[in-house]
Amino acid sequence: MTSTTYQVTGMTCEHCVRAVSEELAGVPGVSGVSVALVPGGESAVTVTSDVPLTAEAVREALDEAGDYRLGGDLAAASDAAAPAPVRTLPVV
Numbered sequence: 001m002t003s004t005t006y007q008v009t010g011m012t013c014e015h016c017v018r019a020v021s022e023e024l025a026g027v028p029g030v031s032g033v034s035v036a037l038v039p040g041g042e043s044a045v046t047v048t049s050d051v052p053l054t055a056e057a058v059r060e061a062l063d064e065a066g067d068y069r070l071g072g073d074l075a076a077a078s079d080a081a082a083p084a085p086v087r088t089l090p091v092v
Contacts, residue, residue, distance in 0.1 A: 001031070002052050007042040007072035008062060011035070016066065020045060023065040027057055042071040 011020065014037070021033045024047055032048035047053060055070065062068040 003046055003048045004052055005044050005046045008045045008068050009042055009071040010068040011037055011043045012039045019065040020068055023061040027061050
């Protein structure tokens with residue numbers, strides 16, 4: 001299991017938190033999602049999953065949830081040359 005934190009833009013309220021959490025939780029292999037909301041800024045979204053998710057899988061889930069986007073280093077990254085996520089830790 002891994003735990004990865006992504007910076008996500010466009011979140012402003014608890015409705016946004018629920019929408020993003022539900023869509024990411026629906027990605028195969030995801031077992032948990034937590035969000036540290038920063039209204040109007042970059043919110044920290046931590047995803048626990050069996051294996052690290054691709055940037056594209058995260059982007060697709062955010063798009064399904066609404067007008068939310070990856071911020072930070074992953075904002076313009078493609079899966080072919082994606083830099084490491086903000087933080088990846090093994091879950092014990």
